[in-house]
Amino acid sequence: xxxxxxxxxxxxxxxxxxxxxxxxxxxxxxxxxxxxxxxxxxxxxxxxxxxxxxxxxxxxxxxxxxxxxxxxxxxxxxxxxxxxxxxxxxxxxxxxxxxxxxxxxxxxxxxxxxxxxxxxxxxxxxxxxxxxxxxxxxxxxxxxxxxxxxxxxxxxxxxxxxxxxxxxxxxxxxxxxxxxxxxxxxxxxxxxxxxxxxxxxxxxxxxxxxxxxxxxxx
Amino acid sequence: xxxxxxxxxxxxxxxxxxxxxxxxxxxxxxxxxxxxxxxxxxxxxxxxxxxxxxxxxxxxxxxxxxxxxxxxxxxxxxxxxxxxxxxxxxxxxxxxxxxxxxxxxxxxxxxxxxxxxxxxxxxxxxxxxxxxxxxxxxxxxxxxxxxxxxxxxxxxxxxxxxxxxxxxxxxxxxxxxxxxxxxxxxxxxxxxxxxxxxxxxxxxxxxxxxxxxxxxxxxxxxxxxxxxxxxxxxxxxxxxxxxxxxxxxxxxxxxxxxxxxxxxxxxxxxxxxxxxxxxxxxxxxxxxxxxxxxxxxxxxxxxxxxxxxxxxxxxxxxxxxxxxxxxxxxxxxxxxxxxxxxxxxxxxxxxxxxxxx
Numbered sequence: 092x093x094x095x096x097x098x099x100x101x102x103x104x105x106x107x108x109x110x111x112x113x114x115x116x117x118x119x120x121x122x123x124x125x126x127x128x129x130x131x132x133x134x135x136x137x138x139x140x141x142x143x144x145x146x147x148x149x150x151x152x153x154x155x156x157x158x159x160x161x162x163x164x165x166x167x168x169x170x171x172x173x174x175x176x177x178x179x180x181x182x183x184x185x186x187x188x189x190x191x192x193x194x195x196x197x198x199x200x201x202x203x204x205x206x207x208x209x210x211x212x213x214x215x216x217x218x219x220x221x222x223x224x225x226x227x228x229x230x231x232x233x234x235x236x237x238x239x240x241x242x243x244x245x246x247x248x249x250x251x252x253x254x255x256x257x258x259x260x261x262x263x264x265x266x267x268x269x270x271x272x273x274x275x276x277x278x279x280x281x282x283x284x285x286x287x288x289x290x291x292x293x294x295x296x297x298x299x300x301x302x303x304x305x306x307x308x309x
Numbered sequence: 310x311x312x313x314x315x316x317x318x319x320x321x322x323x324x325x326x327x328x329x330x331x332x333x334x335x336x337x338x339x340x341x342x343x344x345x346x347x348x349x350x351x352x353x354x355x356x357x358x359x360x361x362x363x364x365x366x367x368x369x370x371x372x373x374x375x376x377x378x379x380x381x382x383x384x385x386x387x388x389x390x391x392x393x394x395x396x397x398x399x400x401x402x403x404x405x406x407x408x409x410x411x412x413x414x415x416x417x418x419x420x421x422x423x424x425x426x427x428x429x430x431x432x433x434x435x436x437x438x439x440x441x442x443x444x445x446x447x448x449x450x451x452x453x454x455x456x457x458x459x460x461x462x463x464x465x466x467x468x469x470x471x472x473x474x475x476x477x478x479x480x481x482x483x484x485x486x487x488x489x490x491x492x493x494x495x496x497x498x499x500x501x502x503x504x505x506x507x508x509x510x511x512x513x514x515x516x517x518x519x520x521x522x523x524x525x526x527x528x529x530x531x532x533x534x535x536x537x538x539x540x541x542x543x544x545x546x547x548x549x550x551x552x553x554x555x556x557x558x559x560x561x562x563x564x565x566x567x568x569x570x571x572x573x574x575x576x577x578x579x580x581x582x583x584x585x586x587x588x589x590x591x592x593x594x595x596x597x598x599x600x601x602x603x604x605x606x607x608x609x610x611x612x613x614x615x616x617x618x619x620x621x622x623x624x625x626x627x628x629x630x631x632x633x634x635x636x637x638x639x640x641x642x643x644x645x646x647x648x649x650x651x652x653x654x655x656x657x658x659x660x661x662x663x664x665x666x
Contacts, residue, residue, distance in 0.1 A: 110472055150548055153517045155468050196393070196401050199464035221393075221401075246592055246629050247398030277546060277568065277625075278592040 095138050103135045104142060107160040108152070115163055116170065123176055131177060132212045136164045137298060140207050144293035157294065158199060161206035168210050188301055190240040191218035191227060193255065194248040200272055201242045204294040211298045215240070224251060228258035236266045240297055241287075249274035253285040269300055310650070314444035315373040316502070322617040323539075323562060325581045331614050331648030332373035333621040334448070334586070335637060337366050338380060339399055339630040349630065350394040353379050356429045360436035367441060369634075370641040374620070375441055377434045377501060378450040378627070379426075384492065385460040387424040388416070398630055402460040413477050416461075418488035421495045431499040438500030448541065449501030450626075451493045453508035454485030454532055455525040461485075471516070471524060482528050490535040503539040506532075506561060507626060512547025514567075521552055529559040541565065541586060546625045549575055557582035566613075568624040573612035576619065584618040589640070591623035594632045599639045606643035611655045611662070614648065621648070 099122070106115040119131045143160050146152040171177045188208070192201050198220050208215045218230060231239050243249045249272065256268050270282050271291040282290035291297050310329045313321065321328035341362020342352035352358050363375055382402035386392045391403030407413055421427050430449075437447055452460070458467045458481060470478050493504045510516060511525035533540050542556055543565035549556065553575065556564055564579065566572045566587035576585045589605055597605065606621065613619040621644055628637070647654070 150513070153513055153515055153520070155471070155516045155520065158465065158468055159472060194395070196403065197464060199468075202465045245395075245398050245401070246631065247395055250397075250631070273546070274592055277590060278596075280596070281592070 100138045104139050107163055108156055110159055112163055137211050141295040144295035148293050158203050161203050164210035165206040187236055188238040189216035189218050189236050191222050192220040192242045195244040196221045197244040204297045207294045207298050213301045224254050227255055231266055232262055238267045241270045243272040246274045256286045316444050316446050318373055319446050323584050325618040327617045327650040331610055331621055333644045334374040335372045335628055336376050337628045338378050340628055341366055356432035360433040364440045375437050375447045383426055384452050386426045387419040405463040407462045410477050413481050418484050421491050434499040434501055446502035448503055448505050449496030450505040451489050453506055454482050454489045455528045456508045456510040486532050489532055493536040497538045504536055506540045506542045509545040509547045512544035513551045514547035518551050526555050533560045543626050553578045576613045585613050586620045586622050588624040591625055591628050594636050597636050602636050602639035603643040607647050610647050611658045614652050
């Protein structure tokens with residue numbers, strides 16, 4: 092089991108919150124060079140983004156900081172991978188997942204969650220924005236998803252998730268539907284009302300769920 | 310105390326004195342469609358229908374302020390974006406109209422006089438003013454130059470602009486400010502009494518206070534100074550506490566308070582520099598019972614009512630289409646029952662609440 096060095100995580104977070112791309116890259120590269128077997132995803136990226144997400148949830152940090160941090164980590168991972176500095180290990184039996192903005196056209200939440208999942212080495216299909224009920228059901232079934240992350244902006248879209256879940260279950264699908272977005276945050280009972288399997292308060296919740304660290308129960 | 314008119318009530322509370330009772334606002338947008346038996350799209354496509362709906366709502370519930378917001382995407386529609394209507398909620402803005410830095414150079418602010426969708430709002434405002442008379446304040450609405458950019462560009466691209474392209478950021482702000490002030494002043498000329506300055510991106514929920522102070526706050530100060538009437542700043546359920554003094558420094562008179570914040574704490578930090586508006590959770594209203602509704606109203610009044618400086622409303626800027634009429638009626642009834650000054654019951658209520666906490 093990898094031991095997380097908390098002071099290193101805090102140092103990395105400082106670079107992320109300062110939007111210091113080169114500083115973040117240097118921070119990681121030095122550790123890759125100095126520490127045999129150092130895994131930047133597990134040792135820095137995942138715990139940093141998790142901490143940043145929690146600090147946003149408590150009101151200490153802003154959404155823009157979560158977004159920029161996730162973006163920098165995703166870029167960093169891509170840079171390290173393409174320079175062969177690291178070869179990201181695949182999570183054992185990774186969930187076949189997709190993320191979508193359902194009916195709405197506001198992609199920031201999806202963008203942050205996608206970045207976090209990608210930066211954590213978890214591949215996720217991107218179904219895009221403004222996807223309507225029938226199309227979403229069809230695509231989910233065609234891709235035989237294990238998990239579908241649904242982001243919404245508006246209350247009517249949140250309520251309509253019920254129809255997506257009903258359509259999937261009617262077709263015999265056991266895809267887990269995890270919801271997120273402002274309506275679900277502002278009305279904490281809403282995810283149960285629409286029949287979702289789980290609700291993510293922060294983007295790092297999605298990482299935990301997708302990597303199996305948090306069980307999804309109906 | 311003899312009964313005040315709505316404008317007297319609102320002005321009294323905004324001067325941090327206690328009126329006859331707590332004033333309240335229903336920020337209805339699509340809700341009136343049900344009363345007229347129209348689809349949301351039909352309702353929002355007609356100044357006459359919208360004004361009729363808002364006036365009927367006012368006659369039903371007797372709120373102290375009228376509201377002229379059709380939908381948040383009205384302004385970007387004037388800028389050239391498509392509006393996507395839904396059968397069961399407010400319309401969405403379509404694809405961004407600014408997708409490159411080049412677009413920022415090229416984009417031209419719309420002229421209010423040449424925009425059918427903006428003229429619709431102005432006509433509705435005139436009809437509401439005529440229908441309600443001069444004693445009922447009408448709140449006009451603008452999206453702040455700092456926040457409308459989310460609909461112009463998409464959120465991610467806009468955050469990239471703020472953090473990475475300051476020159477183009479300020480270029481866009483200049484264009485947005487010129488439109489915003491023209492739009493605000495046109496609404497005031499049409500009969501609006503005050504302007505709701507919707508600015509969610511300025512909230513610490515979205516950008517850190519340090520970024521706000523070097524961007525959104527500067528924009529707000531400059532814009533509000535050019536608006537020919539009082540303003541109420543609203544962060545659409547975003548947090549406010551960390552930047553209350555900065556908001557007050559913009560020259561605005563009121564701050565909308567999130568349901569996620571303690572309105573008593575916000576009011577205390579405001580220290581009479583701002584009045585507070587809020588903070589009922591409209592998304593939860595669908596599930597409230599009549600009894601719960603009364604308790605929520607009592608709670609808000611107990612927290613923020615004493616001393617005036619308080620208007621009861623919901624926390625996001627819009628009553629959902631799904632909110633039941635019985636709940637809106639229950640809110641109105643509860644304000645009339647519990648909102649009469651001098652609010653003699655509040656001290657005992659707050660004492661009992663802190664004992665049970």
